[in-house]
Amino acid sequence: xxxxxxxxxxxxxxxxxxxxxxxxxxxxxxxxxxxxxxxxxxxxxxxxxxxxxxxxxxxxxxxxxxxxxxxxxxxxxxxxxxxxxxxxxxxxxxxxxxxxxxxxxxxxxxxxxxxxxxxxxxxxxxxxxxxxxxxxxxxxxxxxxxxxxxxxxxxxxxxxxxxxxxxxxxxxxxxxxxxxxxxxxxxxxxxxxxxxxxxxxxxxxxxxxxxxxxxxxxxxxxxxxxxxxxxxxxxxxxxxxxxxxxxxxxxxxxxxxxxxxxxxxxxxxxxxxxxxxxxxxxxxxxxxxxxxxxxxxxxxxxxxxxxxxxxxxxxxxxxxxxxxxxxxxxxxxxxxxxxxxxxxxxxxxxxxxxx
Numbered sequence: 001x002x003x004x005x006x007x008x009x010x011x012x013x014x015x016x017x018x019x020x021x022x023x024x025x026x027x028x029x030x031x032x033x034x035x036x037x038x039x040x041x042x043x044x045x046x047x048x049x050x051x052x053x054x055x056x057x058x059x060x061x062x063x064x065x066x067x068x069x070x071x072x073x074x075x076x077x078x079x080x081x082x083x084x085x086x087x088x089x090x091x092x093x094x095x096x097x098x099x100x101x102x103x104x105x106x107x108x109x110x111x112x113x114x115x116x117x118x119x120x121x122x123x124x125x126x127x128x129x130x131x132x133x134x135x136x137x138x139x140x141x142x143x144x145x146x147x148x149x150x151x152x153x154x155x156x157x158x159x160x161x162x163x164x165x166x167x168x169x170x171x172x173x174x175x176x177x178x179x180x181x182x183x184x185x186x187x188x189x190x191x192x193x194x195x196x197x198x199x200x201x202x203x204x205x206x207x208x209x210x211x212x213x214x215x216x217x218x219x220x221x222x223x224x225x226x227x228x229x230x231x232x233x234x235x236x237x238x239x240x241x242x243x244x245x246x247x248x249x250x251x252x253x254x255x256x257x258x259x260x261x262x263x264x265x266x267x268x269x270x271x272x273x274x275x276x277x278x279x280x281x282x283x284x285x286x287x288x289x290x291x292x293x294x295x296x297x298x299x300x301x302x303x304x305x306x307x308x309x310x311x312x313x314x315x316x317x318x319x320x321x322x323x324x325x326x327x328x329x330x331x332x333x334x335x336x337x338x339x340x341x342x343x344x345x346x347x348x349x350x351x352x353x354x355x
Contacts, residue, residue: 001147002038002071003188005031007195007221016199018218020060020226030064032145037068040143041099042152044121046074049096050155053077053119055088055110056103058206058228061125061136065101066157066206066215073152073184075172078159078207085109089116091160091168099123107133150185154178159209177213191220198222199242203230236266245297246270250284251277259288273300279312283328290325 005013005027013027025033041052052069054076056062069076077095079088081103092100092113099121102110107127114122125136156178160168172178179190196217202224204211218224225238239246246266251274253259263270272289274282285301301323311330317323 002031002034003148003150003184004034004067004071004219004221007188007192007219016223016225018060018063018224018226020058021228023060025060033064033140034068034071035145035148036140036143037064038071038148039146040140041068041074042072042148043143044098046098047096049075049098051075051077051095051097051158053079053088053092053095053097053100054207055079055081055083055092055100055106055113056125057081057105058202058226059103059125060226061103062101062206063215063218063224063226066212067219070154070187070216070219071148071184073149073154075155076157078157078212080205080207081106083109083113085112086116087163087168088113092117092119094168095158095160095170101125101136102127102133104128148184150188151183154181154184154187156180157212173209177209178216188219191216195220195222198224200224201235201238201242202226203235240267243268247273247300248288249273249275250288251275251281256284256288256291260291263292269294269296271295271297271299274303277303279310279315279328280330282323283326286323286325 008027015026016024017027017030018025044052050073052074054062054065066076077091077097079091083091088109089112097119100110100114100119100123102122102124104124104127107124107130110124111122111130111132114120121134122132123134123136123139124130127133127135156173159171159173161171162168179187181187181190198217200214200217200222202211202214206212206215206226214222214224225242227235227238246263246268248259248263248270250256250259250272253262270292272285272292274285277285282301282303285299289295289299289301298321312328
């Protein structure tokens, strides 16, 4: 039995574990796939680093790959499927990955990038026949279905920055998201109490740290529905089936008006949340919350208190559980003296190139 299946009560193992637009797995059906994938991955010829790059669009197989890497004590390297072959090759080589996992959409770019990086093993799911691509389905079918070795050290994902200020830089998943414990067994025991309500729905690219956290949630016993790409109507249809409350963020949704339209059409109660925003960003969330016809639950708009400095003279601060809805305008271009002029110049140059 995989550690993933061990997290599920015996009477719940026929319930949904993982689905995309093509396939759906129960926990019992997912278990042998995870065990074989983990054992196949563990048998790769690793050197100093136990790393495998994942270069593929969202799918059930991508989630299985990430979870299997966790089960096998392997550090997966999420790579944006939007990158060109030379861009991906840099990450492949710098990370020390010994193999690249691809889907049909990224096979050609993955092959070119792997060749440039000196990686011989490219494994692909649902890919057309190719002499240099190992067929994922056959590869895992040939592996052992025994439980993966849970005494192996647990290794966090290795993420790469976008590289907007130069070459992409590597950083491991922070300990608060991927606890540093002795082995895979201890990781499972640490993550299981943290499992979030499920099923979860992933609509963003799994190479991003936020969506990728849902793969760890599967390892901990949380079921997941993954979409290959964002489709607003399809996402809303799924959400109406699985969610009780919608948490909206004004800025990623394009502002207050689009967020209000989504709130009106989502068919469930809404609360508003921010990110690590200054008072200027928090103001958008406040305008959205204030414009909603009903607000039955508390919003998450108090993160401005985490900043040492703000860009306005009178920052948005909670008083008796409330925030005042008001316009927030910076007093000058750099009220805190925090702006790096070189960085400003680089971003202005990028904007000029884009336009």
